[in-house]
Amino acid sequence: QVHVVESGGGSVQAGGSLTLSCEASEYPFMRKSMAWFRKVPGKEREGVACIAPDGIGSSYADSVRGRFTISRDNAKNKSGLQMVRLTTEDAGMYYCATSSAGFACYSPSWRVGENFDGWGQGTQVTVSS
Numbered sequence: 288q289v290h291v292v293e294s295g296g297g298s299v300q301a302g303g304s305l306t307l308s309c310e311a312s313e314y315p316f317m318r319k320s321m322a323w324f325r326k327v328p329g330k331e332r333e334g335v336a337c338i339a340p341d342g343i344g345s346s347y348a349d350s351v352r353g354r355f356t357i358s359r360d361n362a363k364n365k366s367g368l369q370m371v372r373l374t375t376e377d378a379g380m381y382y383c384a385t386s387s388a389g390f391a392c393y394s395p396s397w398r399v400g401e402n403f404d405g406w407g408q409g410t411q412v413t414v415s416s
Contacts, residue, residue: 293383296410299373307368307410309383320391322328322403323368325379325412332382334381336368337392346392350376373414380409 290312299305313319322337336406341358345357356369385405391397
């Protein structure tokens with residue numbers, strides 16, 4: 288059974304930074320696409336960043352490109368999401384997810400979670416103005 292755990296959420300002021308971390312127990316992790324999503328009450332869940340199994344290919348939502356950086360460490364089964372210059376619009380519950388589809392990040396449908404089936408419980412990010 289897939290076991291995905293996020294950590295690193297917290298409260299920051301606008302303009303601040305946070306780094307989220309995700310650890311997945313799946314094997315083989317190095318063949319999984321990884322992505323981060325966020326959910327705000329009253330809005331649809333949206334994908335913010337996605338990284339291919341090789342750690343080279345990545346994709347970002349327009350709203351976070353240039354401010355968020357997704358990474359992965361295949362030796363440790365971990366993915367990270369570095370977030371800088373946070374705004375109140377970035378607040379929400381952040382989820383990490385895995386996909387067995389190695390090509391997942393190369394299709395725009397990753398933004399809605401297509402092909403992602405291993406989900407964590409989420410970590411809360413609060414941004415105050």
